Every structure is written in C-alpha cells, then in structure tokens.
Amino acid sequence: EVQLVESGGGLVQPGGSLRLSCAASGFSFSGYWMYWVRQAPGKGLVWVSRISSDGSITNYADSVKGRFTISRDNAKNTLYLQMNSLRAEDTAVYYCARKNGGFDYWGQGTLVTVSS
Amino acid sequence: QSVLTQPPSVSGAPGQRVTISCTGSSSNIGAGYDVHWYQQLPGTAPKLLIYGNTNRPSGVPDRFSGSKSGTSASLAITGLQAEDEADYYCQSYDSSLSGSTFGGGTKLTVL
Numbered sequence: 146e147v148q149l150v151e152s153g154g155g156l157v158q159p160g161g162s163l164r165l166s167c168a169a170s171g172f173s174f175s176g177y178w179m180y181w182v183r184q185a186p187g188k189g190l191v192w193v194s195r196i197s198s199d200g201s202i203t204n205y206a207d208s209v210k211g212r213f214t215i216s217r218d219n220a221k222n223t224l225y226l227q228m229n230s231l232r233a234e235d236t237a238v239y240y241c242a243r244k245n246g247g248f249d250y251w252g253q254g255t256l257v258t259v260s261s
Numbered sequence: 262q263s264v265l266t267q268p269p270s271v272s273g274a275p276g277q278r279v280t281i282s283c284t285g286s287s288s289n290i291g292a293g294y295d296v297h298w299y300q301q302l303p304g305t306a307p308k309l310l311i312y313g314n315t316n317r318p319s320g321v322p323d324r325f326s327g328s329k330s331g332t333s334a335s336l337a338i339t340g341l342q343a344e345d346e347a348d349y350y351c352q353s354y355d356s357s358l359s360g361s362t363f364g365g366g367t368k369l370t371v372l
Contacts, residue, residue: 180361182361182363189263189348189350189363189364189365189366190299190301190307190350190352190363190366191363192360192361192362192363194360195360195361204359204360205360206358206360207358240306240307246295246297246312246313246316247295247297247298247299247309247311247312247313247352248297248299248307248309248352249309249312249318251306251307251308252306253306254306
C-alpha cells in the first residue's frame with residue numbers, strides 16, 4: 146500500500162526555520178518526481194516545489210524561491226522541505242504528493258503556523 | 262490570483278448534472294499540457310479524480326468525466342449525490358512558471 150506521511154510542522158516565529166519530512170512507503174520512491182503543495186486555512190491548493198526522481202532537478206514557486214529548499218534521500222525513501230525566513234503568509238497545511246500523471250497519492254498534511 | 266480560473270461555486274440537486282470549468286492560457290492548457298482534477302472533502306487531503314484530461318483512476322465512479330478543448334477543460338458530474346459535496350480543483354503544468362498550477366477551486370453544493 147502506498148503511503149506518504151508528513152512530519153515536522155508546528156508553530157514558528159516569523160523569520161524562523163522548519164524542516165518538513167515526507168516518509169514514503171509501498172512504492173519505488175526513487176522512480177517518481179515528488180512535489181510539495183500547500184493550502185492556507187480556508188484557501189485553495191498552491192504548488193510549492195518539485196524535485197525530479199534522482200534529485201537533480203528542482204523548481205520552486207516564486208513565493209518561496211530563495212527561502213525554501215526541496216531535497217530527497219532515495220536511500221531513506223524520504224522527501225524534505227527546508228523552510229527558512231518564514232513569513233506569516235507561509236502558514237498552511239503542507240502536503241507531499243507523488244506525481245504519476247496527476248498527483249495520485251497525497252500525504253495527510255502537516256500544519257505550519259508562522260506567528261509571534 | 263490563480264493562473265487557472267474556476268467558478269467559485271456550483272450547485273445542483275441530487276440526480277442532476279453539473280459541470281465545472283477550468284480556463285487557462287497558452288502557457289498551460291493551451292500549450293497542450295494535461296489537466297488533472299481533484300476532489301477535496303472537508304478536512305481531508307485531495308484525491309485524484311481525473312488524470313490526463315479524461316482518465317479516471319481505479320475506483321472513481323464513471324459519473325465523473327473530464328474533457329479538454331483549446332485553453333479550457335471541464336469536469337462533469339452526473340447523477341449528483343450528497344457525498345459529492347466537496348471542493349474541486351483543476352491542475353496543469355505552466356511553462357512560464359516552470360511548475361504546476363492549480364485552479365482556485367470550486368465548491369460544489371448538493372441542494
């Protein structure tokens with residue numbers, strides 16, 4: 146059974162940092178592009194970042210470019226999102242998702258709250 | 262402001278048919294990139310409903326169908342059921358963003 150389990154969310158002050166993790170199981174993790182998508186409270190889905198199957202290609206939404214870094218460890222079947230210089234507008238549930246045509250599997254999400 | 266435009270809300274009575282539009286541009290849908298649709302029930306993660314414009318993943322009822330033409334795509338739901346009440350999102354790739362983009366979402370209310 147395919148599973149994606151996010152962790153690492155929490156309350157952080159503006160300007161602070163957090164690292165999210167997404168543990169994958171039930172499929173060949175190294176064979177898929179992986180994505181981070183976020184959803185602010187009461188708002189829609191927003192693409193944040195993506196990484197190629199071997200980690201050599203990464204892309205970011207303009208709103209997080211220069212502040213967030215996506216990475217993966219295929220040996221550990223884990224996807225990461227390092228978030229620095231966090232702002233109030235980064236407050237959201239962060240989902241990791243597997244790209245297979247569309248996003249066919251999603252994690253349950255982890256809530257990041259940026260507030261003083 | 263989303264790159265893909267969806268109506269904020271649609272509604273229909275049980276058993277009726279509704280459609281949700283997704284309008285893009287020449288850098289996304291019009292460029293030939295696939296459109297995918299997701300259903301999000303309250304408090305849950307999104308679920309893939311339609312992939313590659315018209316294809317249903319295993320387990321998705323054939324009441325759900327997708328289409329694409331030019332710079333737009335549509336999701337149709339026939340035989341509306343109370344359990345279909347949810348938020349629906351379209352998604353595609355945008356070459357000007359070098360990444361994925363979602364529509365703003367459409368809230369479906371079953372009257």
